[in-house]
Amino acid sequence: MTISLIAHGGAGWAGGSEYIRNLARAIRAADSSARLTLLCGEPLRAEFGPHAALFDDVVPVPVKNRASLLGRFRKTNGDFLRAVERSGADFVYPLTYDNGYNLGATFPLGLRARWAGWVPDFQHRHLPQLFSPKEIARRDRGIEALIAEAPLLVFSSKSAAGDFARFFPDAKNKTAVLTFATFPQAEWYEPFTGEDLAWLPPRFFAVCNQFWSHKNHALVFRALELLAARGIRPAIICTGALVDYRKPDYAGAILQQIHRAGLGAQVMLLGMVPRRLQIELIRRSLAVVQPSKFEGWSTVVEDARVLGKPMLLSDLAVHKEQNPPGARFFNPDDSAALASLLETAWTGLFPGPDASAEAAARARADTRIVEVGQNFLAIANA
Numbered sequence: 001m002t003i004s005l006i007a008h009g010g011a012g013w014a015g016g017s018e019y020i021r022n023l024a025r026a027i028r029a030a031d032s033s034a035r036l037t038l039l040c041g042e043p044l045r046a047e048f049g050p051h052a053a054l055f056d057d058v059v060p061v062p063v064k065n066r067a068s069l070l071g072r073f074r075k076t077n078g079d080f081l082r083a084v085e086r087s088g089a090d091f092v093y094p095l096t097y098d099n100g101y102n103l104g105a106t107f108p109l110g111l112r113a114r115w116a117g118w119v120p121d122f123q124h125r126h127l128p129q130l131f132s133p134k135e136i137a138r139r140d141r142g143i144e145a146l147i148a149e150a151p152l153l154v155f156s157s158k159s160a161a162g163d164f165a166r167f168f169p170d171a172k173n174k175t176a177v178l179t180f181a182t183f184p185q186a187e188w189y190e191p192f193t194g195e196d197l198a199w200l201p202p203r204f205f206a207v208c209n210q211f212w213s214h215k216n217h218a219l220v221f222r223a224l225e226l227l228a229a230r231g232i233r234p235a236i237i238c239t240g241a242l243v244d245y246r247k248p249d250y251a252g253a254i255l256q257q258i259h260r261a262g263l264g265a266q267v268m269l270l271g272m273v274p275r276r277l278q279i280e281l282i283r284r285s286l287a288v289v290q291p292s293k294f295e296g297w298s299t300v301v302e303d304a305r306v307l308g309k310p311m312l313l314s315d316l317a318v319h320k321e322q323n324p325p326g327a328r329f330f331n332p333d334d335s336a337a338l339a340s341l342l343e344t345a346w347t348g349l350f351p352g353p354d355a356s357a358e359a360a361a362r363a364r365a366d367t368r369i370v371e372v373g374q375n376f377l378a379i380a381n382a
Helices: 014-030 042-054 069-073 078-087 133-149 158-167 217-228 250-260 275-284 299-306 317-322 335-348 355-380
Strands: 002-006 035-041 057-061 091-095 114-119 152-155 174-177 205-208 236-239 267-269 288-290 311-314 328-330
Touching: 002 014, 002 078, 014 035, 014 042, 014 299, 014 355, 035 042, 035 078, 042 057, 057 078, 091 355, 114 133, 114 355, 152 158, 158 174, 158 317, 205 275, 205 335, 217 236, 217 250, 217 335, 236 275, 275 299, 288 299, 299 311, 299 317, 299 355, 311 335, 328 335
Parallel strands: 002 035, 002 091, 035 057, 091 114, 114 152, 152 174, 205 236, 205 288, 236 267, 288 311, 311 328
Antiparallel strands: none
16 A cells, blocks of 8 residues: 655644654554655655655655746646656545645645545634634635545544534534654654753753744743742743744744843743754753643644653643643643742752653553554555
8 A cells, every 4th residue: 555645844834744754654653564655845845855764755746836827827736646646646645725835736636546634723713813814714715625525534633623513514524533643763762962952951841832922932931920029930941933924023022021021041042943952852851831822733742742751731622632641731821820830840840851751651652653553544544
């Protein structure tokens, strides 16, 4: 059987590329005999190039510029369909409500191979204030087109599947839930050989999110203000791109919040960092803080899970569905609740790496990644 995965992600969506890479590893873990190819649009070739060894073949998909008036009227999926044919795919996954940025493909897709659609989440319905009316309408049109054509729709959580049933009650598609997991790589559990990390504070919390407004960094800094008034000053290290394309002024507002509150000595904003460094920061932290107001299925939570790291999580239904061992939950609008959890963790937890916790988490992860791969193969063979 040949499974063709479609490259997703890019600079604005790191979780998308991690999703595809982890899924490839899960399929390999469940069935090493499966032939695995990657359909990779030109815009994402540089990002996936270093990971080509995960696949038996990487099939490029030209993405033509359709900016001209003539191009907008002459929509064709020929390049995409020819790439699928070259890949020899028996099953193609995942097509989403937007296949233009990465594949140059539009609905109707016209695929002859078996395939499934993927709807990561319904953020635009839960947080409409973050989207323009035009963007909300565009996403809904894309989802409706996907519903009209997809033989099967896959969701990353039961929460998202429930949203789909509520928002599109007349849809007749077959549906499935495929939760994903981070694949634990052996080097993550070994001594770090990258840059000198002497600049790290000895004890700190890690926040590993893009600086998008719904990721709710502001709550963390309000909690730090409350603790500072009591003489408690935990250190926080943040990774993730310092830009929100929907709110260009957001990062600047966050910086102002930090400096006006006198938190500059406690907070380090590192921006995007290499994957191995991000993992090492999680390992050495006291705990991972995930304050987000919305998630589809949190990659950050899955990363911390495979490292056996304690977590302080906003009490989203999907975070509770992920249910990592030992997690503590807080209302994402309640800075006092988070401050209380931070204070307890600051005084009661120890920095990592914790070899015992990591070994136990890695053993659990090895089993879980196989389960993810088996669940995917059941979907592909349905």
